[in-house]
Amino acid sequence: MNTSRPLYKPFALDPSGLAHLIVTSLDTPPEGIEDSFDNIEVWTVKHAGPGVPVLAAGGIRPFRSTTEQLAQLGHRLGRMTAGLRFYAIGSEAFIWDAYNIAIAAGMHPSEIFLHRAGPFVRRVYCSHCRTMVEDVPANIVTCPSCEASLFVRDHFSRRLAAFMGVKVDAEVPGEVPAAEVFTS
Amino acid sequence: MKLSLKPQETYRDDYTFSNSDEAILRFPFPFPEDGYMYSVNMEPHVRGGATPVYDKVFDVDEHYIGDMADRAITLDQDPLRCQVLPHMETAEWDTLELLMESLANDYPEHFSLTKNGDKWHWINRPLEIDQTFTFGRKETLPYDPFEYITRQMQGDFSLQDQRDNNLYMDGGMVTSQADWSLNFDVGMSFHEWHGPVPLAHQAGVFDRALQYLLRLQYGKPVRRLNWTMTANPRLDTSPENYPLWGPEKAAITPENVGHRMCLRVELQTLHRLPRSNAILFSIRGYLIRLEELVKVKKWAVRMHRVIRDLHPQIAEYKGLPRYRQYVVDYFAPFDDGRTLNSGIAAEQDSI
Ligand code: HEM
DSSP states (O other): OOSSSOOOOOOOOOTTOSEEEEEESSSSOOTTOTTTOSSEEEEEEOEEETTEEOOOBTTEEEESSHHHHHHHHHHHHHTOOTTEEEEEEEOHHHHHHHHHHHHHTTOOGGGEEEEEOSSOOEEEEETTTOOEEEEEOBSEEEOTTTOOEEEEEEEEETTTTEEEEEETTSSSTTOOOOOOBOOO | OOOOOOSOOOSSTTOOOOOOHHHHHTOOOOOSSSSOOOOOOOEEOOSOSSSGGGSSSSOOOTTHHHHHHHHHHHHHHOGGGEEEOGGGHHHHHHHHHHHHHHHHHHOTTTEEEEEETTEEEEEETTTTEEEEEETTOGGGSSSOHHHHHHTTSSSEEEEEEEETTEEEEEEEEOSSOBSOOHHHHTTOBHHHHTTTOOSTTTTTHHHHHHHHHHTOOTTOOEEEEEEEEEESSOSOBOSTTHHHHHHHHHTOOTTTHHHHEEEEEEEEEEEEOTTTOOEEEEEEEEEEEHHHHTTSHHHHHHHHHHHHHOOHHHHHHTTOTTTHHHHHHHHGGGOOOOOOOSSSOOOOSOO
16 A cells, blocks of 8 residues: 555546546547537647647647646646646656646645546656656666666656655665556 | 774775774674564663763764765765655754764764854864855755755655644655665655655554654654665665666675675664754664674674574565575674573673
8 A cells, every 4th residue: 555646536526516628648639528518628649740739629739748738737737727637647656747747736625626638657766866767567667867677666746746766776786676567 | 982984985886885893893783682573672862871882962073075075976966865845944943953063962073063043163174165154044055954954964864844733854855775765755754754664653663663653852852773785886776776786686695695794783773853842763774794794703603693583574574585595604603502682782801
């Protein structure tokens, strides 16, 4: 049982919201939202060719990367509509980055809904040199900066939107066990 | 008894740290029974009790000067070992006041505090500090108030804000931790920062402990003991520096285990702070080499039984498996099968 890692409910729109902003790191909106509510804005991640944007259409606005998307999120939430509900769908790192931006923009936690989706990858914080390693698929990863083989501890920081990585062979250099692929 | 301080000892490189016979006898041995399991082991922090380290609100011992020198080295290399979130400034002053008043009251020969309205005069004789400042005005101190005072007090500290029926670790001074990181944990709630601990969540330990702490009252501190083992008397066993101290664990052998291996006990005390309503958590660590510990017969016998029978998940979490058998073998010859009294008292007056 891990209690630093949050539990996520399946995606559903909050009926008490007057407007809904859904940001997802996936290339398609979540299923079944089209006809359920008015005032829905969806941000996805998709490109039409190397560097080429896909134009917004029908309430769906694609970005070329999650970086581009999150860079605009603070600005969008700065002109917030009353009764807005905010939803983030994607990897744990993505949804907690989005959460932290929403909180900084003045939203209340009760107006924010997070849903983990997509491949089981984690952002890992290197405890030694503080580098963030993105999209890690298994519980052992080499830090690209200080070169330590990191064991991914089952310990998640919402502030850093990252799991804790600690040198796996600190005691006997080279003694690195086989990595296990994440299944959650 | 008057407290005499040793000249500076080291907690790294040549590891000159050692305990006098008096320090061994006052060691807070953490095992009242022959076995160990996580529990809500909290009691009021009143003076007196099973070990002399309970006699003062904040215990100072013979290692004071070396402890503070080691903290200064660690902070110099990594200033983020001390962090306090901006909304905790009132709690910083609360902490400074509590620590200064306690030290001056409990150790008048070493510390003194004189107040003239908000003009305060603090003297720390062992560290040769003589400071006048204005309470509530941080620009009158060389560091922010929490860092200023915790650079002068043994043990780690964390500051918990209380809101939404929870506690949040919104600050700390953490330079001698058992493998956890303030920089990673800062801002977490009670159950989040306890995430990596095995067994205790399922047993409801953290639910009950949190309920207890939320009701903690000003002027009624509580305490508990926690423990682990450390290869060499090293204070900085942080995740950040694991690549430095990890190899020292692997260098433990049956021959050197008695000298190098240490039992590390934390006297944890929790104090409600008056203005901020925050909770100050003090983690006062004590180290003892196994060859020092066996000078107390009862403790040697009990250590053998506790380490031998320890739950494998707790042993794993504390990082013991690599040398656990050496420790058990080291203590085995002391265990003649006798029945031991409950309680942690040494039950001997001299060594
Ligand atoms: C505000 C007060 C407290 C703070 C700041 C605190 C902090 C911590 C931290 C940072 C850890 C290390 C977790 C890791 O591995 O990353 C820990 C471990 C632990 N804590 Fe707490 N704690 C507090 C109160 C308590 C209380 C009241 C209990 C009472 C039952 C408790 C029981 C434990 C236990 C059993 C462990 C595992 C220790 C081990 O086996 O070495 N804690 N705590």
